Amino acid sequence: MKIAMVGVGAVGASAAYALMISGLAAEIVLIDVNERKAEGEAMDLMHGAPFVRPVTIRSGAYADCVGARIVVITAGSAQRPGETRLDLVKRNADIFGQMIPQIVAAAPDAILLIVSNPVDILTYVSLKLSGLPASRVIGSGTVLDTARLRALVGQRLSVDPRSVHGYVIGEHGDSEVVVWSRATVAGLPVEDFCHQRGIEYSPALRADISTQVRRAAYEIIARKGATYYAIGLGIRHIVEAILRDENTILTVSTLMTGQFGMQDVCLSLPSIVDLSGVEGVLLPDLSPDELIALQRSATVLREVAASVGL
Template sequence: MSASVGQRVSIIGGGGNVGAATAFALIVKGVSAEVLLVDVSDKAAEGQALDISDASFSLPGTCRKGSYKEAGQSDVIIITAGARQQPNEPRSSLIDRNYKVIQSIMDSLKPIKATAKILVVSNPVDVLTDIAQKTSGLPRHQVIGSGTYLDSGRLRNELSSITGVSPRSIHAYMLGEHGDNQFTGWSAANIAGRPLLDHSRMKGVDLDSLYEKIQRKAYVIIDAKGSTFYGIGMCAATLTQALLSNTSQVFPVTNYVEQYGCYMSWPAAIGYDGVEQSLDVKLDDEERKKLQTAIDAIKGACSGY
């Protein structure tokens, strides 16, 4: 299902690598929307918009530089602005620096369209999504974060190389916190309804080593080229497409989970209203302990703001 003509997506931080990658992904995915790039550097936003618009001539979407006031009246507002993560820097250390950035952005966007959906990509995403919801004044179901969607994609790619099954047919999630306390929900992972760990090619696989490889991949990329942007850009564009097109697809995104009383990275169905429903995941006792550790870390960080 394609998006309706006249829809608008604004990317705050659109002059940067992640913002531009997200805009480009929206255009090449054929999303029928006007994409606005907003940045503290007008020149950077204009340059990215002009470049991306050159790719849109045969596609339904358009891209241009926009203002904060225009962005506040958009259907989807994507937040990619924030301090860049440094090599070997844990995401949690970004909180103090990015808190003020989010607060300033929300003030600049107001008045925010009542039906707008906010998608936070900046890190640490679980905490910043909570801050964005509180400072925007929008209902919780309309404010989400990219969560562990990219991490789960990395996991599925690795599992695909092991099992020989397409990553689209592997149902496995990284859960809890997008950061040092995330964990793999092995108990719920499956292929065609059968437990993933029962697959013949999973026998003898070192799950701890596999987890470490997924966990460290972002740091490897950052060390090699300074930042990650292609993968997360595509993830943000896919989530935006789900919001605009009402797909009701399930993604492991940062959303407010009532039973745990906080924003966290957890599977949720995404559509026009944002989070249509947050879904439960079957976990074993050890995974439940890891989940609680992640929840405590998120709540502890959020309590200071």
Template structure:
């Protein structure tokens, strides 16, 4: 990394801490700046991560920062959010986290002109859409983790049933992360073979796989209280792609002119954020499902904007 490379993480609870650990372990930046309203948590994370640098010879310096300092970094990762508590309504959860992203954006502005924002907090597409509106940054510099983790899950489950490596599976989950996300089965392949032609997968229950992709994080959280490792590893991969200008392709949430909001489609990611959206062949039903998910999300964004402005 260059001598001036800096990454900030806003919100260093379980997910933010896991992202910070991964970035520190891999010396992904010269400086890692941590921001959190809970100063005791922030300071404890810094001390813990400093121990990582001592034991691994990491070249990353971990330190506390203000919101304004964070906004001047190369990359800002936003994981700050409230947990979705058992019995909490979706409306209440969404309201709390949209208010939180607004407060964070207001506290950070103005951003450095070439800063890239990575939104990890949920509901990720909605928060990414709002961050894009509030940050003042070009749309290409605002990214959400979107359906990237769901895509890895899909590939892993298909691979385990076909007895192959997940790296040989090319399949995507796209659209609005959550209940309305779409698995693009029609374009899925193992190697160069359409997934529909792989005999071992002829009898798989696609509906069950889709449900697992949607709900695995909730199931993990029921068992241990949270699910930070999977999403943190995805976020760290995206950070790496940005900071090292790797031009890798991920299904991430980014602005779609057609829908007027941010949702997930495959995109090439580098130092300037989204370099381009990659066209993905979908059948009529899949296209309709993505459009429907985009329309629902756009309506949610407009509703919040009416309340705010």
């Protein structure tokens, strides 16, 4: 299996490292407008080849996407301290306008995995520019937000986050929606688990965790300038679901075609991910407030898309 990584800044390099040690790919091609940076990252990673399963890692250009099963796109202008993801839209939409046609020309059969922010808007841009089926243009969406939710709930309740199940849906950004009505710990609603363990379960607890999930990127950027380790692992998880045809349910960003009354916008709902990309989108049983918040999130994204002529 061949994977192309377009953009090898902190996110792209972290994802390439995670993919390398996973053993999922036989070949990883690193592509960046800064060719020397791509060459250096490829050299550094390739020197670790004796410690992992056989893999070839090299730098290249857009033409080297040929034969890639998945093209992961992390390229674009970085989010600045104090800046929302949606502030990035105009700069990165222009970059994608030049980049996507070249990638598709080289790898017309590949699945595009969009990670650059604002990811929902850029997934929609990529879909329009590529002409590919919606199932093969996937955004990383709220996969990271969902992981943050599980990690924070696990931390707060002193339980393994792998035993926590719940979703963040909608925009990967300020209007995202934590689906507390469906969240569980070991199959128990969070409220029931807290009651059994003598933990106070209150609106304040939910609000605090929701705020931490929503503000996580801002807090990390303020401290270290960027987020990249967790999303690098998230990218590996999505790629694994595709390459191993797992039918894994992930909150990736994909085109809405009438779900909950939403159309012509890309955002995250629990989706079945397999070798074809997004095989199907699931409709969780939302509370009235969650449904209103989700539809508001879709409106936010549509307004931003319209502001740049999409």
